[in-house]
Structure formats: structure tokens, C-alpha cells
Amino acid sequence: MIPDRVVELLHGPALSARILSDLENNGRVALGITLASHEAYQLKGRYLASRPTGDEDIARQETYQRKMLAAVRQVYPEEIARPLVLGFAYRPGVAITFRVEEIFLQTPGPGAGNKMA
Amino acid sequence: MGILPDEIQPAMQGVIPSHVVTCSGDGTPNASAISQVYYVDPDHVALSHQFFNKTIRNVRENPRALVWVISPATFDSWDLELEYDHSETSGPVFEALDMQIEAIASIVGLKGIFKLRSADIYRVISVTKNVDERIPLPEIDDPPGPR
Numbered sequence A: 001m002i003p004d005r006v007v008e009l010l011h012g013p014a015l016s017a018r019i020l021s022d023l024e025n026n027g028r029v030a031l032g033i034t035l036a037s038h039e040a041y042q043l044k045g046r047y048l049a050s051r052p053t054g055d056e057d058i059a060r061q062e063t064y065q066r067k068m069l070a071a072v073r074q075v076y077p078e079e080i081a082r083p084l085v086l087g088f089a090y091r092p093g094v095a096i097t098f099r100v101e102e103i104f105l106q107t108p109g110p111g112a113g114n115k116m117a
Numbered sequence B: 001m002g003i004l005p006d007e008i009q010p011a012m013q014g015v016i017p018s019h020v021v022t023c024s025g026d027g028t029p030n031a032s033a034i035s036q037v038y039y040v041d042p043d044h045v046a047l048s049h050q051f052f053n054k055t056i057r058n059v060r061e062n063p064r065a066l067v068w069v070i071s072p073a074t075f076d077s078w079d080l081e082l083e084y085d086h087s088e089t090s091g092p093v094f095e096a097l098d099m100q101i102e103a104i105a106s107i108v109g110l111k112g113i114f115k116l117r118s119a120d121i122y123r124v125i126s127v128t129k130n131v132d133e134r135i136p137l138p139e140i141d142d143p144p145g146p147r
Helices: A016-026 A055-072 A078-086 B006-012 B053-061 B092-107
Strands: A006-011 A028-034 A040-052 A094-105 B018-023 B029-034 B037-041 B044-049 B064-070 B077-088 B118-129
Touching: A006 A040, A006 A055, A016 A040, A016 A094, A028 A094, A040 B029, A055 A078, B006 B037, B006 B064, B006 B077, B018 B053, B029 B053, B037 B092, B044 B064, B044 B077, B044 B092, B053 B064, B092 B118
Parallel strands: A028 B029
Antiparallel strands: A006 A094, A028 A040, A040 A094, B018 B029, B018 B064, B037 B044, B044 B118, B064 B077, B077 B118
């Protein structure tokens, strides 16, 4: 159970070492979230902890991949959508948790950058 | 010989959006999606300044930025460490970027919302290919579970 206002993100191996090093040094997090429709948000907060991912995390990632593939297929042809979504390596991986302090709208348009919470 | 390898150029055509991360003077990070990282020459790229004003404010305080780009041909991705150099509001780079932005906006149904204010030119400090991030294309399987 993840507490209110605490977000857990799952990351693959490529950049984990550098991300964790930066988080240990600075502790501040900015996470961009963008849908295929260009609807976008940014969460800013403070790093709490990290741990290696396990079977439950991998199952969550596979569920997410299936949903993501369906969305990306609406925008890109199959020869891009499939490798783009399914080609990210996430074994081994790391789960990073942080406390959200601010939420910003980033959808392109007049309201981009507005603080939502 | 410049710092950007030739193989990175397909990742700079705006087919797959890129991401840019900056930090303010006090170390607060900011992450933003960006339509295109434009290849200027082997040592410089241009970022479109449209409406990501926090990014612009940050690079004026702290000129370092990091961008992530991905090739639609091979799906290789790279991290580029950049340093802001100057902004251009006319000339060949601005015109080319403006045309690209207009095309991308039209394709994604956001025509009239994407407006190029300037082409911001950055010097490339380092290039890192994210070799562990991708599964090789021949090894990509469909995800398990119902479609």
C-alpha cells in the first residue's frame, strides 16, 4: 500500500545508477508524465527510498505495457509502436518512491506550466 | 570531428518526442517533453522554445541541461549533456525548426498551439548511448496476457 501523496516509479537498469546517485546527493525529484494525446503533467517532490524490483513490480509493468501499447498504436504505426513500447528493458529494475509536493499541468497550450496542487 | 555521432541524427527528426531536464539555480529540477531536438552541427543542437518557460528560466540561471532522444529507426536512445549558448529568432536554424514544429503540430492535431519563439542553441558537452535501456529489436516479444 503506497501512502497518499507518495508515488512509486519503476525504472530500468540503464540510468538507475546515475539517477540514484543524483537523488542521494540532491533529494529533489521532477517526474514528467505524458499521454499519447499530449496531455501532460509534472510531479515535483522529495526522494524517499529505492529498492530492487520483484515479481509483483514486473507484473505491474507488463500490465502497463499492454495499456501503453494500445494507446501508442492510436498515434504511431505498428512498426514504431511495438518496439517503442515493448523494447524497454526493465529486468533488473529499481523502484523509486518520492513524496509529491507540487503538481503542474504541462499539456501544450495556454495553461501549460500552471500549478495544479 | 564533432562530438555527435552520425547515427544519432534520426533521433533528432522529431518523430518521437524527446525530454529535457534542467535545474534552477537552487537545484530544483524540471522535466519537460519537447517536440524536437534539432541537429545543428556535430557540436551543437537547437531546442525549440515554445512555451516551456520554466526550462527557459532555469537555463538562464543554470545553463546546463540534459536531453533524452530516441531513434525511430533503431530505437537506440542517448542522453546529451548540453550547455546553453544563445537564442536565434531568425535565420536558417530558426526557419528549419519552425517548419518542423509546424509539421509536428499538424500531425498531432495541435496546429496553432505550437508557436516557435526562438531556436535555443546549445553546445553538446557529452553524449551517452543508453545501451542497457533497450531490448534488441529481434528479441522483442508481445506482452503476456489478453490484448
